[in-house]
Structure formats: C-alpha cells, structure tokens
Amino acid sequence: YTEAWNADKTSVHVMPDTPTILLAKANAANISHKHYQKAWDDAKAKSYDIRADAIPIKHAKASRDIASEYKYKETHEKQKGHYIGCRTAKEDPKLSWAARAMLLQNDRLYRKAYHDSKAHIHIPVDAMSVQAAKECQTLVSDVDYRHYLHQWTCLPDQNDVIHARKAYDLQSDVRMRRDM
Template identity: 60%
Template sequence: MTRVKGAQDLVNERLYRTRPEALKFTSIVDTPEVVLAKANSLQMSERLYQEAWNKDKTNISIPLDTPAMLQAQINALQISNKLYQKDWDEAKQKGYDLRADAIEIKHAKASREIASEYKYKEGYRKQLGHHVGFRSLQDDPKLVWSIHAAKIQSDREYKKAYEKSKGIYNTPLDMMSIVQAKKCQVLVSDVDYHNYLHQWTCLPDQNEVIQAKKAYELQSDNVYKSDLEWMKGIGWLTEGSVDVVRVKNAQNLLNERLYRIGPEAYKFTSIVDTPEVILAKTNAVQISQVSCCGSVSKRSLS
C-alpha cells in the first residue's frame, strides 16, 4: 500500500505542478541583482529624465525689447480684429446726419419711381373713361390693329379655312388611282375567287385526264399509305427486332459478370511430364524435411 501511495504521489498532477504563490520565498533587497535593477529603473525613468527641464522651463524670462518680442507685438496688432474695427465702432457710436435733399436720397427715390408699376400705369388709369371721338370700332386704328393681331394669333382662325375645305372633296371616278384600286379590289376579293369560270366536260380517256389522275395519286396521302392498311389490328411481338437485339448486345458488353470470368471457370489440364513439372517435383523432394529426416534415421540405424 505504501508503494502504491508513493506512486500515486509521483503521478499526481496537482502535487507535480505546484503554484509559485504556494512556495515560501523571501527576496533579499540588497543583492547585486536587485540593486542593479533599481539603478536601471531610475536611469530609464521618463519622469526623472524630464524633471529638471520641467522646473527650468517655467522660470525662463525674456526681455520685452528683444527683436523677436517686438515683431510678435507688431504682428498681434496687425491681425487684431478689434483694432481693425475700432474706427468703425467709434463712428457708429457718434451717429450720422443724412439730409432729405442729399444726392443719394434723390437718386434712390428716382430709381424707385422708375421701377414702380403704379407710376408706370398712372397715366393709363387717368385716361380711362375719357376716350371720345370714334363712331364705331372700325374707325379706331388701334382697336383695328389689336383685332387683326388677335386673329393672327388665334388658332381657330388659323384652321378655319382648312375646317371648311376638308369636308368638301370631289374625286373623279375615272381617275387612274381609283380605277387601279377597283381592279386590285376585284383581284383580292374572295367572292370572285371562288366563282366557277366555266363548266368543263372532259372524256375519261383523254391524256390530260389520265395525267391528272396519276398526279393526284402521287400526291394523295391515302394512296401513299394504302399498303399499310392490312397491318392495322395485327399484333406484333418486339422479340427479335433490331432494337431489342441491339439492347441485349449492349447489356452483354456492359455485364461485369461476363466481362470478368474467374480462372476456375476455364477448363485446363496440366501435363505431368513436362520439364518444368519434373524439375519442380525434384526440387520439392530435395527440400522436403520428411525425406531429409528419413535418410538421417536410416543412417543412424545402420
């Protein structure tokens, strides 16, 4: 039992792989390795590396009369928006005095009156109802011209002559196109096409009639299929037909059993006195263990 327990402890994964925190260990702080690691961390520290620079950069003092400082002040004044608008802001605070008879005011009023629709039609509205002097509409040239312009622009007046003339159309009956159309209508008419032109009487022994009968017999489908009438209703077995024989031959060619014939299916008789067979028998006797043991036993008895 003790041996088995010891073997179990050896193969126990939990005991074999002990965690680092389970081991009792105390690091010595003054070993050369620890001292070297501390020195390296101090040397590689970014904060300690920039500590002196961070202290010095807040204590830098530049004189105000240096060329760089003077140039910076001048640039600030030039790009300042407050200084750029200073005069304008002061002028706005003082106010302005604009007289009604100023040139700009008069110009604006004149432009407004020119562009005004009311001023444009003021004279027209004043003369409305005061036009007297013409007895009829035709005596006023302006009204006559307006009526003429309206007729020119009217689509109804434009098509008036056409609407009157389109229903009045006379075509002579003996025109070439009319006669030609009538003849074409007669030619394509189905009624005239089926009218019998003549009643013919032909003798049955005329050459034309005999030739026509032969031609009809050659073109007749009933005469063409008359030799098959006797086969209607007769049963027929497909065994021995060309298609059936072809399918059987194809099956024999694709038959795996006929294609792969086993060696035992072949009739074969071996000849016992061939040189190969005699040589094989001799070799078998020579290497036979039974013959070897028999000869040894005979020698021992003798």
C-alpha cells in the first residue's frame, strides 16, 4: 500500500495537450541556446557573407573610391579653364600692390604716433604738487560754479512761470553766497 502511494506521488498526471504545457514547450524552444545556434547556422548557410573584411565588400569600396576620385579630378579639370584671376594672391598685381600699401601705411601710422607722443611729458598722477595744483585750479575756476536749472521762455502773462524763475534765481544766489 505505501509503495504504491510513493510511486504515485512522484508521477505527475497532467494532460500533454493543455495550453499551458504547449506554451511552456514553445518558450523552452525559443530560449534554448542549442536551437538558436542551429537556426543561426542554417541562416548563414542559406544567405550571403556579411563580414566587413569580405573580398567582395572590399572590392566594392575600393571601386567606389576610385570612381569618386576620378569624377572629382574630371570635374576639376573641366572647371580649371573657367577660373578667373590668379591662383594665389602673390600673383595678382592689384592684391600684391594693396598688401605693400598696407604695410607702408601701417609703418607710416606707427611713426606718426611715435613722433606725436615722444615730446609729451608724463607726470605721475599721484604727485602731491600736481594734486594740490588741480585742487587750487578747481577752487579758482568759475566755470562750474553756478548751476542754472533752466533756460526760461514764457509768455509775459504767465505769472506762475515768472515766479518760478525768480525763485530759482534766488536759490542759485543763496547757494553761491553760502559757499563764500
């Protein structure tokens, strides 16, 4: 009795055509490395050689490069006759003359600037006597002393504008007297 039970326990009673069993068998076939490798070998045997260093591929690349270079040289030779002017700037007389004129002009400007600035005397900005002289000159100078606020133009009957003008003049005089 127990031997029959143990034997029956280890055997599985599943129908072989159930959908889950069929799906599991298909998945096992898809995942299997052996089946994948066999399918790849069959595809290689039926198809063409796709290695990058295969002789037909190298030959096609070389012939493409030769044809491209030949076409480039042919179009270049055709266009050579249509070019206008000189091949280089040194061969063109106008360009070479302009280059020489530019060099002479630069040299002339350099010498002129040198002669203009060689006679100037440069005094250090922070010299005490220079600073004192500048301050005295600003005190003595009357150029920026009074600040007139407006140039007045108005009609004779505009009393508010005339009054404002007199007020501004008085204010400017008060500032001037305060500084004395």
